[in-house]
Amino acid sequence: MDYLIMVIYAVTVMGVLLGGVTFAILAERKVIGAIQLRPGPNRHGPWGLFQTIADVMKLLMKEDVIPAKADKPIFVLAPVLAFAPAFSVMAVLVYSSSIGGADINIGVIYFLGVSSITMLGVLMGGWSSNNKYALLGSIRGVAQMVSYELPLILSIIGIIILVGSLNITDIVNYQAEMGMWFIVPQFLAFVVYMISSIAELNRSPFDLPEAESELVAGFFTEYSGFRFAFFMLAEYTYAIAIAALATTLFLGGWLGPAFLPGIVWFLLKVCAVMFIWFWLTATLPRARVDQLMNFGWKVLIPLALLNIVVTAVIKVWMG
Amino acid sequence: MNTQMIFFIILALIAIVCAVLIMALERISHRVVSMAFSFFAVAGLYFLLGAEFIGIIQVMVYVGAITILFVFGMMMTEHRNVGFGPDPRKGQQILGFLGAATLLGVLLYGIFSMDLPTEQPYVGTVEAIGLELYGHYFIAFLGSGFLLTSALIGAVVIARKEVE
Numbered sequence: 001m002d003y004l005i006m007v008i009y010a011v012t013v014m015g016v017l018l019g020g021v022t023f024a025i026l027a028e029r030k031v032i033g034a035i036q037l038r039p040g041p042n043r044h045g046p047w048g049l050f051q052t053i054a055d056v057m058k059l060l061m062k063e064d065v066i067p068a069k070a071d072k073p074i075f076v077l078a079p080v081l082a083f084a085p086a087f088s089v090m091a092v093l094v095y096s097s098s099i100g101g102a103d104i105n106i107g108v109i110y111f112l113g114v115s116s117i118t119m120l121g122v123l124m125g126g127w128s129s130n131n132k133y134a135l136l137g138s139i140r141g142v143a144q145m146v147s148y149e150l151p152l153i154l155s156i157i158g159i160i161i162l163v164g165s166l167n168i169t170d171i172v173n174y175q176a177e178m179g180m181w182f183i184v185p186q187f188l189a190f191v192v193y194m195i196s197s198i199a200e201l202n203r204s205p206f207d208l209p210e211a212e213s214e215l216v217a218g219f220f221t222e223y224s225g226f227r228f229a230f231f232m233l234a235e236y237t238y239a240i241a242i243a244a245l246a247t248t249l250f251l252g253g254w255l256g257p258a259f260l261p262g263i264v265w266f267l268l269k270v271c272a273v274m275f276i277w278f279w280l281t282a283t284l285p286r287a288r289v290d291q292l293m294n295f296g297w298k299v300l301i302p303l304a305l306l307n308i309v310v311t312a313v314i315k316v317w318m319g
Numbered sequence: 320m321n322t323q324m325i326f327f328i329i330l331a332l333i334a335i336v337c338a339v340l341i342m343a344l345e346r347i348s349h350r351v352v353s354m355a356f357s358f359f360a361v362a363g364l365y366f367l368l369g370a371e372f373i374g375i376i377q378v379m380v381y382v383g384a385i386t387i388l389f390v391f392g393m394m395m396t397e398h399r400n401v402g403f404g405p406d407p408r409k410g411q412q413i414l415g416f417l418g419a420a421t422l423l424g425v426l427l428y429g430i431f432s433m434d435l436p437t438e439q440p441y442v443g444t445v446e447a448i449g450l451e452l453y454g455h456y457f458i459a460f461l462g463s464g465f466l467l468t469s470a471l472i473g474a475v476v477i478a479r480k481e482v483e
Contacts, residue, residue, distance in 0.1 A: 073349060116384075
């Protein structure tokens, strides 16, 4: 019976997620359109609401092309390897005080550990395509994801020191007891987290792995049809998951004034974090590779370490 | 047969089949992927035993890092024309078989003579591991940290010389 509930929960999350990704893509295009003073997609349905659905239908009906010289099993497996970890991290997210996934005592580490496998999908996809742009894109992507995973994890350690637990419910409950969200006492960590999560997600301004002006489309150059759709799905699923983690850790999860239920607050905060990313996509030019690496290793990691030291000192000092 | 047993058999089968495939497959890229799946199944076994922290560290280090390292090694070296055909000598085959059989015997002896606790489902906590690591094994922990740092610096020094 327990297992049946688990399966139903997973399928429900999957369904909601597919809807969420559909409208996240639409929202991104609408937001960027609004910032660039143009209407954005508006042909399909009222206010362009069915644009992404039309796009997905087109992708599903396309011919499924596998390059002749590609490493076929790996080529087929790569989109799945990219999507599976992005979806499995959803297993530990807690959406409100009563709705949530597995309540394990290492929730945050589970999230970070499993999400590091997405790299494997990127690398396998780029390598198996047998295409120089795909290979370059995937090497860039992995170098960037390895470098920015460090500040991402280090920025969270401050919160773990303060809470004294890795359980996601405990972290939110601590924020409720403290009476303020972690974005206030851990503002530096929040900034580091947001910047490194952009790089981790390969989003603009750090979208070097898929820089279309130099690498065609990066690691998924050779992908078309529904495999391409799968890569996009993986990317946006991971984005939603990272935004949900940011909400839980820094923005108080489901906490909020009582006139709305907890899960609505949670989803609103996720949307706010996603909006910041869309905003940056529309505003900033792409960084260079060397700038990206220098910034990661020489600025973000020292800042994250500084945050850990200061937090630890304060924690010991306050008792 | 309870559900835990079913999951154990599935994960154990994946681990063993993928470990055999690492040996049996032709192309090195396929071997790396099957290695990743084998590591992942072992991590699942840790989860099943209640050692969640060890399980996730297994995922982080082996699936996330070691496999990526192997893939990079594969990309940086010439691999397309190098096959791993069945070409060992007779003597090597016999030696390999003897070695594997001895290892299996030693492992089986160790496992069967071990005193395993059967009751109490125990879930390991990070706190307990941290207290052990920074309390009882502090010197060993620091020592391994120094060792890894010196290995890193050594690798950088060697790589720099080659560039010049």
